[in-house]
Amino acid sequence: MGVSTSRPEAGIAVVTVDFPPVNAVPVRGWYELAEAVRAAGADPAVRCAVLAAAGRGFNAGVDLKEIQRGPGHRALIGANQGCAAAFAAVYDCEVPVVAAVRGFCLGGGIGLVGNADAVVAAEDATFGLPELDRGALGAATHLARLVPQHLLRTLYYTSRTVTAWELHRHGSVWRVVPPDELLPAALELAREIAAKDGSLIRLAKAALNGIDPVDVRRGYRFEQGFTFEAALSGVADRHREAFVSRTSRPSGPSGPSGPSRKSATDHEEEP
Incomplete structure:
Protein backbone atom coordinates (compact mmCIF):
# COMPACT_ATOMS: atom_id res chain seq x y z
CA MET A 1 0.00 0.00 0.00
CA GLY A 2 1.24 3.49 -0.85
CA VAL A 3 3.23 4.75 -3.83
CA SER A 4 5.73 2.55 -5.64
CA ASP A 18 -2.30 2.06 -4.12
CA PHE A 19 -4.45 3.29 -1.23
CA PRO A 20 -7.29 0.78 -0.72
CA PRO A 21 -10.17 0.58 -1.00
CA VAL A 22 -10.76 3.36 -3.54
CA ASN A 23 -7.48 5.32 -3.79
CA ALA A 24 -8.77 8.19 -1.68
CA VAL A 25 -5.29 9.52 -0.99
CA PRO A 26 -4.24 10.65 2.52
CA VAL A 27 -2.10 13.72 3.03
CA ARG A 28 1.13 11.74 3.25
CA GLY A 29 0.20 9.92 0.03
CA TRP A 30 0.09 13.11 -2.02
CA TYR A 31 3.60 13.98 -0.87
CA GLU A 32 4.82 10.45 -1.57
CA LEU A 33 3.37 10.68 -5.06
CA ALA A 34 5.02 14.05 -5.67
CA GLU A 35 8.40 12.69 -4.57
CA ALA A 36 8.09 9.55 -6.71
CA VAL A 37 7.21 11.52 -9.84
CA ARG A 38 10.01 14.03 -9.25
CA ALA A 39 12.48 11.19 -8.72
CA ALA A 40 11.42 9.50 -11.94
CA GLY A 41 11.90 12.71 -13.90
CA ALA A 42 15.28 13.38 -12.31
CA ASP A 43 16.62 9.94 -13.25
CA PRO A 44 18.74 10.40 -16.41
CA ALA A 45 17.89 6.84 -17.48
CA VAL A 46 14.16 7.65 -17.63
CA ARG A 47 12.68 9.21 -20.77
CA CYS A 48 8.99 8.71 -20.02
CA ALA A 49 6.96 8.11 -16.86
CA VAL A 50 3.64 6.27 -16.57
CA LEU A 51 1.26 7.21 -13.75
CA ALA A 52 -0.95 4.24 -12.84
CA ALA A 53 -3.08 2.99 -9.95
CA ALA A 54 -3.87 -0.35 -8.35
CA GLY A 55 -7.25 -1.37 -7.01
CA ARG A 56 -10.79 -0.33 -7.84
CA GLY A 57 -10.15 3.00 -9.57
CA PHE A 58 -7.52 5.50 -10.59
CA ASN A 59 -8.15 8.13 -7.91
CA ALA A 60 -11.02 9.19 -5.64
CA GLY A 61 -9.49 12.46 -4.49
CA VAL A 62 -8.40 13.12 -0.93
CA ASP A 63 -9.42 11.07 2.10
CA LEU A 64 -12.41 12.98 3.49
CA LYS A 65 -12.48 10.92 6.65
CA GLU A 66 -8.93 12.00 7.44
CA ILE A 67 -9.96 15.64 7.04
CA GLN A 68 -13.01 15.23 9.26
CA ARG A 69 -11.04 13.42 11.97
CA GLY A 70 -8.35 16.08 12.26
CA PRO A 71 -8.68 19.04 14.64
CA GLY A 72 -9.27 22.44 13.09
CA HIS A 73 -8.11 22.91 9.52
CA ARG A 74 -4.76 21.14 9.85
CA ALA A 75 -5.65 18.16 7.64
CA LEU A 76 -7.41 20.36 5.10
CA ILE A 77 -4.33 22.53 4.76
CA GLY A 78 -2.17 19.43 4.46
CA ALA A 79 -4.39 18.03 1.72
CA ASN A 80 -4.37 21.34 -0.14
CA GLN A 81 -0.60 21.59 -0.03
CA GLY A 82 -0.10 17.91 -0.80
CA CYS A 83 -2.38 18.05 -3.83
CA ALA A 84 -0.63 21.16 -5.11
CA ALA A 85 2.73 19.41 -4.73
CA ALA A 86 1.59 16.25 -6.56
CA PHE A 87 -0.11 18.13 -9.40
CA ALA A 88 2.96 20.34 -9.86
CA ALA A 89 5.27 17.30 -9.81
CA VAL A 90 3.37 15.77 -12.74
CA TYR A 91 3.35 19.03 -14.68
CA ASP A 92 7.00 19.84 -13.94
CA CYS A 93 8.29 16.29 -14.36
CA GLU A 94 11.35 16.56 -16.57
CA VAL A 95 10.06 13.85 -18.91
CA PRO A 96 6.58 13.29 -20.40
CA VAL A 97 4.02 11.65 -18.10
CA VAL A 98 1.42 9.22 -19.48
CA ALA A 99 -1.60 8.72 -17.22
CA ALA A 100 -3.14 5.21 -17.34
CA VAL A 101 -6.70 5.59 -16.05
CA ARG A 102 -9.25 2.92 -15.20
CA GLY A 103 -12.43 3.14 -13.16
CA PHE A 104 -13.20 6.42 -11.43
CA CYS A 105 -11.01 9.50 -11.76
CA LEU A 106 -12.41 12.13 -9.42
CA GLY A 107 -11.26 15.32 -7.73
CA GLY A 108 -7.52 14.96 -7.23
CA GLY A 109 -7.43 12.41 -10.04
CA ILE A 110 -8.48 15.17 -12.44
CA GLY A 111 -5.63 17.31 -11.13
CA LEU A 112 -3.14 14.56 -11.94
CA VAL A 113 -4.58 13.60 -15.32
CA GLY A 114 -5.12 17.21 -16.38
CA ASN A 115 -1.43 17.92 -15.78
CA ALA A 116 -0.21 14.76 -17.53
CA ASP A 117 1.19 14.92 -21.05
CA ALA A 118 -0.96 12.10 -22.44
CA VAL A 119 -3.87 9.98 -21.23
CA VAL A 120 -4.68 6.36 -22.01
CA ALA A 121 -7.97 5.17 -20.50
CA ALA A 122 -9.84 1.93 -19.95
CA GLU A 123 -13.37 1.58 -21.27
CA ASP A 124 -14.72 1.72 -17.71
CA ALA A 125 -13.04 5.03 -16.87
CA THR A 126 -15.14 8.00 -15.76
CA PHE A 127 -13.92 11.51 -15.03
CA GLY A 128 -15.44 14.26 -12.89
CA LEU A 129 -15.28 16.87 -10.16
CA ARG A 145 -7.29 20.99 -20.05
CA LEU A 146 -9.54 17.99 -20.80
CA VAL A 147 -12.85 19.47 -21.99
CA PRO A 148 -14.16 22.66 -23.67
CA GLN A 149 -15.21 25.60 -21.49
CA HIS A 150 -18.98 25.20 -21.55
CA LEU A 151 -18.74 21.48 -20.82
CA LEU A 152 -16.30 22.27 -18.00
CA ARG A 153 -18.79 24.62 -16.39
CA THR A 154 -21.71 22.22 -16.78
CA LEU A 155 -19.73 19.34 -15.27
CA TYR A 156 -18.49 21.54 -12.42
CA TYR A 157 -21.90 22.95 -11.52
CA THR A 158 -23.69 19.58 -11.70
CA SER A 159 -20.99 17.22 -10.34
CA ARG A 160 -21.65 14.95 -13.32
CA THR A 161 -19.01 12.68 -14.83
CA VAL A 162 -18.03 11.92 -18.41
CA THR A 163 -16.71 8.71 -19.91
CA ALA A 164 -13.35 7.95 -21.45
CA TRP A 165 -14.99 7.74 -24.85
CA GLU A 166 -16.35 11.28 -24.52
CA LEU A 167 -12.91 12.61 -23.63
CA HIS A 168 -11.52 10.66 -26.56
CA ARG A 169 -13.95 12.52 -28.84
CA HIS A 170 -12.66 15.80 -27.41
CA GLY A 171 -9.09 14.71 -28.15
CA SER A 172 -7.83 14.67 -24.55
CA VAL A 173 -7.63 10.87 -24.26
CA TRP A 174 -5.19 9.23 -26.67
CA ARG A 175 -6.67 5.71 -26.62
CA VAL A 176 -9.55 3.87 -24.97
CA VAL A 177 -8.94 0.16 -24.41
CA PRO A 178 -10.41 -2.78 -22.46
CA PRO A 179 -9.35 -2.67 -18.77
CA ASP A 180 -6.98 -5.63 -19.07
CA SER A 199 18.10 15.18 -23.96
CA LEU A 200 15.72 16.27 -26.71
CA ILE A 201 12.63 14.84 -25.01
CA ARG A 202 13.46 16.81 -21.86
CA LEU A 203 13.95 19.97 -23.87
CA ALA A 204 10.65 19.31 -25.63
CA LYS A 205 8.83 18.96 -22.28
CA ALA A 206 10.31 22.24 -21.03
CA ALA A 207 9.46 23.98 -24.30
CA LEU A 208 5.83 22.84 -24.27
CA ASN A 209 5.40 23.91 -20.64
CA GLY A 210 6.94 27.24 -21.54
CA ILE A 211 4.36 28.00 -24.22
CA ASP A 212 1.39 26.78 -22.18
CA PRO A 213 -1.24 29.57 -22.19
CA VAL A 214 -2.36 28.80 -18.61
CA ASP A 215 -0.20 28.79 -15.47
CA VAL A 216 -1.65 25.66 -13.88
CA ARG A 217 0.09 26.23 -10.55
CA ARG A 218 -1.26 29.75 -10.09
CA GLY A 219 -4.72 28.79 -11.37
CA TYR A 220 -5.04 25.93 -8.91
CA ARG A 221 -3.78 27.94 -5.95
CA PHE A 222 -6.30 30.67 -6.81
CA GLU A 223 -9.09 28.08 -6.72
CA GLN A 224 -7.87 26.77 -3.38
CA GLY A 225 -8.45 30.19 -1.84
CA PHE A 226 -12.17 29.70 -2.34
CA THR A 227 -11.96 26.27 -0.73
CA PHE A 228 -10.48 27.90 2.37
CA GLU A 229 -13.24 30.53 2.28
CA ALA A 230 -15.84 27.75 2.22
CA ALA A 231 -14.08 26.02 5.11
CA LEU A 232 -13.92 29.15 7.25
CA SER A 233 -17.60 29.91 6.63
CA GLY A 234 -18.60 26.45 7.87
CA VAL A 235 -20.38 25.38 4.68
CA ALA A 236 -17.59 23.00 3.64
CA ASP A 237 -17.62 21.15 6.95
CA ARG A 238 -21.38 20.62 6.75
CA HIS A 239 -21.11 19.03 3.31
CA ARG A 240 -18.12 16.88 4.24
CA GLU A 241 -19.76 15.62 7.41
CA ALA A 242 -22.96 14.78 5.56
CA PHE A 243 -21.02 12.89 2.91
CA VAL A 244 -18.93 10.93 5.41
CA SER A 245 -22.06 10.01 7.39
CA ARG A 246 -23.88 8.94 4.24
CA THR A 247 -21.05 6.70 3.07
CA SER A 248 -20.03 4.93 6.24
CA ARG A 249 -19.53 1.62 4.42
CA PRO A 250 -17.18 1.15 1.40
CA SER A 251 -18.82 1.40 -1.99
CA GLY A 252 -17.36 2.01 -5.42
CA PRO A 253 -18.82 4.06 -8.24
CA SER A 254 -20.29 2.34 -11.24
CA GLY A 255 -21.47 4.72 -13.88
CA PRO A 256 -23.50 4.08 -17.00
CA SER A 257 -22.06 5.01 -20.35
CA GLY A 258 -22.35 8.71 -20.99
CA PRO A 259 -22.60 11.45 -18.32
CA SER A 260 -23.91 10.36 -14.92
CA ARG A 261 -25.44 12.38 -12.10
CA LYS A 262 -23.13 11.09 -9.35
CA SER A 263 -19.88 9.22 -8.96
CA ALA A 264 -19.88 8.59 -5.24
CA THR A 265 -17.04 6.82 -3.48
CA ASP A 266 -16.68 6.20 0.20
CA HIS A 267 -14.50 9.25 0.64
CA GLU A 268 -13.64 11.93 -1.86
CA GLU A 269 -12.95 15.60 -2.02
CA GLU A 270 -10.50 17.71 -3.91
CA PRO A 271 -9.60 20.80 -1.88
Whole structure:
Protein backbone atom coordinates (compact mmCIF):
# COMPACT_ATOMS: atom_id res chain seq x y z
CA MET A 1 0.00 0.00 0.00
CA GLY A 2 1.24 3.49 -0.85
CA VAL A 3 3.23 4.75 -3.83
CA SER A 4 5.73 2.55 -5.64
CA THR A 5 7.96 2.88 -8.70
CA SER A 6 8.96 0.13 -11.11
CA ARG A 7 11.15 0.04 -14.22
CA PRO A 8 9.45 -2.48 -16.55
CA GLU A 9 11.79 -1.68 -19.43
CA ALA A 10 14.59 0.66 -20.44
CA GLY A 11 13.71 4.33 -20.37
CA ILE A 12 10.32 3.92 -18.65
CA ALA A 13 9.34 4.39 -14.99
CA VAL A 14 5.88 3.36 -13.76
CA VAL A 15 4.65 5.17 -10.65
CA THR A 16 1.73 3.29 -9.07
CA VAL A 17 -0.66 4.61 -6.44
CA ASP A 18 -2.30 2.06 -4.12
CA PHE A 19 -4.45 3.29 -1.23
CA PRO A 20 -7.29 0.78 -0.72
CA PRO A 21 -10.17 0.58 -1.00
CA VAL A 22 -10.76 3.36 -3.54
CA ASN A 23 -7.48 5.32 -3.79
CA ALA A 24 -8.77 8.19 -1.68
CA VAL A 25 -5.29 9.52 -0.99
CA PRO A 26 -4.24 10.65 2.52
CA VAL A 27 -2.10 13.72 3.03
CA ARG A 28 1.13 11.74 3.25
CA GLY A 29 0.20 9.92 0.03
CA TRP A 30 0.09 13.11 -2.02
CA TYR A 31 3.60 13.98 -0.87
CA GLU A 32 4.82 10.45 -1.57
CA LEU A 33 3.37 10.68 -5.06
CA ALA A 34 5.02 14.05 -5.67
CA GLU A 35 8.40 12.69 -4.57
CA ALA A 36 8.09 9.55 -6.71
CA VAL A 37 7.21 11.52 -9.84
CA ARG A 38 10.01 14.03 -9.25
CA ALA A 39 12.48 11.19 -8.72
CA ALA A 40 11.42 9.50 -11.94
CA GLY A 41 11.90 12.71 -13.90
CA ALA A 42 15.28 13.38 -12.31
CA ASP A 43 16.62 9.94 -13.25
CA PRO A 44 18.74 10.40 -16.41
CA ALA A 45 17.89 6.84 -17.48
CA VAL A 46 14.16 7.65 -17.63
CA ARG A 47 12.68 9.21 -20.77
CA CYS A 48 8.99 8.71 -20.02
CA ALA A 49 6.96 8.11 -16.86
CA VAL A 50 3.64 6.27 -16.57
CA LEU A 51 1.26 7.21 -13.75
CA ALA A 52 -0.95 4.24 -12.84
CA ALA A 53 -3.08 2.99 -9.95
CA ALA A 54 -3.87 -0.35 -8.35
CA GLY A 55 -7.25 -1.37 -7.01
CA ARG A 56 -10.79 -0.33 -7.84
CA GLY A 57 -10.15 3.00 -9.57
CA PHE A 58 -7.52 5.50 -10.59
CA ASN A 59 -8.15 8.13 -7.91
CA ALA A 60 -11.02 9.19 -5.64
CA GLY A 61 -9.49 12.46 -4.49
CA VAL A 62 -8.40 13.12 -0.93
CA ASP A 63 -9.42 11.07 2.10
CA LEU A 64 -12.41 12.98 3.49
CA LYS A 65 -12.48 10.92 6.65
CA GLU A 66 -8.93 12.00 7.44
CA ILE A 67 -9.96 15.64 7.04
CA GLN A 68 -13.01 15.23 9.26
CA ARG A 69 -11.04 13.42 11.97
CA GLY A 70 -8.35 16.08 12.26
CA PRO A 71 -8.68 19.04 14.64
CA GLY A 72 -9.27 22.44 13.09
CA HIS A 73 -8.11 22.91 9.52
CA ARG A 74 -4.76 21.14 9.85
CA ALA A 75 -5.65 18.16 7.64
CA LEU A 76 -7.41 20.36 5.10
CA ILE A 77 -4.33 22.53 4.76
CA GLY A 78 -2.17 19.43 4.46
CA ALA A 79 -4.39 18.03 1.72
CA ASN A 80 -4.37 21.34 -0.14
CA GLN A 81 -0.60 21.59 -0.03
CA GLY A 82 -0.10 17.91 -0.80
CA CYS A 83 -2.38 18.05 -3.83
CA ALA A 84 -0.63 21.16 -5.11
CA ALA A 85 2.73 19.41 -4.73
CA ALA A 86 1.59 16.25 -6.56
CA PHE A 87 -0.11 18.13 -9.40
CA ALA A 88 2.96 20.34 -9.86
CA ALA A 89 5.27 17.30 -9.81
CA VAL A 90 3.37 15.77 -12.74
CA TYR A 91 3.35 19.03 -14.68
CA ASP A 92 7.00 19.84 -13.94
CA CYS A 93 8.29 16.29 -14.36
CA GLU A 94 11.35 16.56 -16.57
CA VAL A 95 10.06 13.85 -18.91
CA PRO A 96 6.58 13.29 -20.40
CA VAL A 97 4.02 11.65 -18.10
CA VAL A 98 1.42 9.22 -19.48
CA ALA A 99 -1.60 8.72 -17.22
CA ALA A 100 -3.14 5.21 -17.34
CA VAL A 101 -6.70 5.59 -16.05
CA ARG A 102 -9.25 2.92 -15.20
CA GLY A 103 -12.43 3.14 -13.16
CA PHE A 104 -13.20 6.42 -11.43
CA CYS A 105 -11.01 9.50 -11.76
CA LEU A 106 -12.41 12.13 -9.42
CA GLY A 107 -11.26 15.32 -7.73
CA GLY A 108 -7.52 14.96 -7.23
CA GLY A 109 -7.43 12.41 -10.04
CA ILE A 110 -8.48 15.17 -12.44
CA GLY A 111 -5.63 17.31 -11.13
CA LEU A 112 -3.14 14.56 -11.94
CA VAL A 113 -4.58 13.60 -15.32
CA GLY A 114 -5.12 17.21 -16.38
CA ASN A 115 -1.43 17.92 -15.78
CA ALA A 116 -0.21 14.76 -17.53
CA ASP A 117 1.19 14.92 -21.05
CA ALA A 118 -0.96 12.10 -22.44
CA VAL A 119 -3.87 9.98 -21.23
CA VAL A 120 -4.68 6.36 -22.01
CA ALA A 121 -7.97 5.17 -20.50
CA ALA A 122 -9.84 1.93 -19.95
CA GLU A 123 -13.37 1.58 -21.27
CA ASP A 124 -14.72 1.72 -17.71
CA ALA A 125 -13.04 5.03 -16.87
CA THR A 126 -15.14 8.00 -15.76
CA PHE A 127 -13.92 11.51 -15.03
CA GLY A 128 -15.44 14.26 -12.89
CA LEU A 129 -15.28 16.87 -10.16
CA PRO A 130 -17.94 16.31 -7.45
CA GLU A 131 -16.44 19.23 -5.54
CA LEU A 132 -19.62 21.19 -4.92
CA ASP A 133 -21.23 18.12 -3.38
CA ARG A 134 -18.27 17.80 -1.00
CA GLY A 135 -18.02 21.39 0.19
CA ALA A 136 -14.90 22.16 -1.85
CA LEU A 137 -13.65 23.92 -4.94
CA GLY A 138 -10.63 23.10 -7.07
CA ALA A 139 -9.11 21.33 -10.09
CA ALA A 140 -11.27 23.23 -12.59
CA THR A 141 -7.89 24.46 -13.82
CA HIS A 142 -7.07 20.88 -14.76
CA LEU A 143 -10.49 19.84 -16.05
CA ALA A 144 -10.22 22.80 -18.44
CA ARG A 145 -7.29 20.99 -20.05
CA LEU A 146 -9.54 17.99 -20.80
CA VAL A 147 -12.85 19.47 -21.99
CA PRO A 148 -14.16 22.66 -23.67
CA GLN A 149 -15.21 25.60 -21.49
CA HIS A 150 -18.98 25.20 -21.55
CA LEU A 151 -18.74 21.48 -20.82
CA LEU A 152 -16.30 22.27 -18.00
CA ARG A 153 -18.79 24.62 -16.39
CA THR A 154 -21.71 22.22 -16.78
CA LEU A 155 -19.73 19.34 -15.27
CA TYR A 156 -18.49 21.54 -12.42
CA TYR A 157 -21.90 22.95 -11.52
CA THR A 158 -23.69 19.58 -11.70
CA SER A 159 -20.99 17.22 -10.34
CA ARG A 160 -21.65 14.95 -13.32
CA THR A 161 -19.01 12.68 -14.83
CA VAL A 162 -18.03 11.92 -18.41
CA THR A 163 -16.71 8.71 -19.91
CA ALA A 164 -13.35 7.95 -21.45
CA TRP A 165 -14.99 7.74 -24.85
CA GLU A 166 -16.35 11.28 -24.52
CA LEU A 167 -12.91 12.61 -23.63
CA HIS A 168 -11.52 10.66 -26.56
CA ARG A 169 -13.95 12.52 -28.84
CA HIS A 170 -12.66 15.80 -27.41
CA GLY A 171 -9.09 14.71 -28.15
CA SER A 172 -7.83 14.67 -24.55
CA VAL A 173 -7.63 10.87 -24.26
CA TRP A 174 -5.19 9.23 -26.67
CA ARG A 175 -6.67 5.71 -26.62
CA VAL A 176 -9.55 3.87 -24.97
CA VAL A 177 -8.94 0.16 -24.41
CA PRO A 178 -10.41 -2.78 -22.46
CA PRO A 179 -9.35 -2.67 -18.77
CA ASP A 180 -6.98 -5.63 -19.07
CA GLU A 181 -5.17 -3.89 -21.93
CA LEU A 182 -4.69 -0.56 -20.14
CA LEU A 183 -1.13 -0.90 -18.85
CA PRO A 184 0.16 -2.51 -22.08
CA ALA A 185 -1.40 0.34 -24.08
CA ALA A 186 0.13 2.96 -21.78
CA LEU A 187 3.51 1.25 -22.00
CA GLU A 188 3.23 1.12 -25.79
CA LEU A 189 2.84 4.90 -25.93
CA ALA A 190 5.57 5.40 -23.31
CA ARG A 191 7.86 3.14 -25.31
CA GLU A 192 7.38 5.27 -28.42
CA ILE A 193 8.17 8.41 -26.45
CA ALA A 194 11.12 6.82 -24.66
CA ALA A 195 12.65 5.87 -28.02
CA LYS A 196 13.46 9.53 -28.59
CA ASP A 197 16.74 11.15 -27.62
CA GLY A 198 16.68 11.67 -23.85
CA SER A 199 18.10 15.18 -23.96
CA LEU A 200 15.72 16.27 -26.71
CA ILE A 201 12.63 14.84 -25.01
CA ARG A 202 13.46 16.81 -21.86
CA LEU A 203 13.95 19.97 -23.87
CA ALA A 204 10.65 19.31 -25.63
CA LYS A 205 8.83 18.96 -22.28
CA ALA A 206 10.31 22.24 -21.03
CA ALA A 207 9.46 23.98 -24.30
CA LEU A 208 5.83 22.84 -24.27
CA ASN A 209 5.40 23.91 -20.64
CA GLY A 210 6.94 27.24 -21.54
CA ILE A 211 4.36 28.00 -24.22
CA ASP A 212 1.39 26.78 -22.18
CA PRO A 213 -1.24 29.57 -22.19
CA VAL A 214 -2.36 28.80 -18.61
CA ASP A 215 -0.20 28.79 -15.47
CA VAL A 216 -1.65 25.66 -13.88
CA ARG A 217 0.09 26.23 -10.55
CA ARG A 218 -1.26 29.75 -10.09
CA GLY A 219 -4.72 28.79 -11.37
CA TYR A 220 -5.04 25.93 -8.91
CA ARG A 221 -3.78 27.94 -5.95
CA PHE A 222 -6.30 30.67 -6.81
CA GLU A 223 -9.09 28.08 -6.72
CA GLN A 224 -7.87 26.77 -3.38
CA GLY A 225 -8.45 30.19 -1.84
CA PHE A 226 -12.17 29.70 -2.34
CA THR A 227 -11.96 26.27 -0.73
CA PHE A 228 -10.48 27.90 2.37
CA GLU A 229 -13.24 30.53 2.28
CA ALA A 230 -15.84 27.75 2.22
CA ALA A 231 -14.08 26.02 5.11
CA LEU A 232 -13.92 29.15 7.25
CA SER A 233 -17.60 29.91 6.63
CA GLY A 234 -18.60 26.45 7.87
CA VAL A 235 -20.38 25.38 4.68
CA ALA A 236 -17.59 23.00 3.64
CA ASP A 237 -17.62 21.15 6.95
CA ARG A 238 -21.38 20.62 6.75
CA HIS A 239 -21.11 19.03 3.31
CA ARG A 240 -18.12 16.88 4.24
CA GLU A 241 -19.76 15.62 7.41
CA ALA A 242 -22.96 14.78 5.56
CA PHE A 243 -21.02 12.89 2.91
CA VAL A 244 -18.93 10.93 5.41
CA SER A 245 -22.06 10.01 7.39
CA ARG A 246 -23.88 8.94 4.24
CA THR A 247 -21.05 6.70 3.07
CA SER A 248 -20.03 4.93 6.24
CA ARG A 249 -19.53 1.62 4.42
CA PRO A 250 -17.18 1.15 1.40
CA SER A 251 -18.82 1.40 -1.99
CA GLY A 252 -17.36 2.01 -5.42
CA PRO A 253 -18.82 4.06 -8.24
CA SER A 254 -20.29 2.34 -11.24
CA GLY A 255 -21.47 4.72 -13.88
CA PRO A 256 -23.50 4.08 -17.00
CA SER A 257 -22.06 5.01 -20.35
CA GLY A 258 -22.35 8.71 -20.99
CA PRO A 259 -22.60 11.45 -18.32
CA SER A 260 -23.91 10.36 -14.92
CA ARG A 261 -25.44 12.38 -12.10
CA LYS A 262 -23.13 11.09 -9.35
CA SER A 263 -19.88 9.22 -8.96
CA ALA A 264 -19.88 8.59 -5.24
CA THR A 265 -17.04 6.82 -3.48
CA ASP A 266 -16.68 6.20 0.20
CA HIS A 267 -14.50 9.25 0.64
CA GLU A 268 -13.64 11.93 -1.86
CA GLU A 269 -12.95 15.60 -2.02
CA GLU A 270 -10.50 17.71 -3.91
CA PRO A 271 -9.60 20.80 -1.88
